[in-house]
Amino acid sequence: MSISSSLLKRFLILGILLLSAKAFTQETPFAEYIIGPADVLSVNVWQQEELSRTVTVRPDGFITYPLLGDLLVAGLTPLELRNQLAVSLGEYVNIMLSEVTVSVDEINSYTVSVMGEVNESLPV
DSSP: HHHHHHHHHHHHHHHHHHHHHHHHHHGGGGGGGOOOOOOOEEEEEEGGGOOOOOEOOTSSSSSEEETTEEEEEEOOHHHHHHHHHHHHHHHHHHGGGGGEEEEEOOOOSSSOOOOOOOOOOHHH
């Protein structure tokens, strides 16, 4: 009986460790943000000041970026956009993936509607 009790303890400890590791390694909700129209993004390329800029996503979901022209960014996460920019810019300048960052400065594409009786219509 002590063998099965010891085995049960090991499985229980292993299960707790696996669940703890999964909870610890889960990405933050910010990593899953989906870029949309009217969002304001900051793109920074290390030691390439002329390629670093703040852009607003147009209503059609595109941004205009130096060397690359119009890029469809709506529907991408900031990480996906960073990867796309790094690969595309790599054709023109010598950069590594880690030298490009994309951050969301303003979230303007998500809207909230309040239904029912309200005194005044205001943006939320």
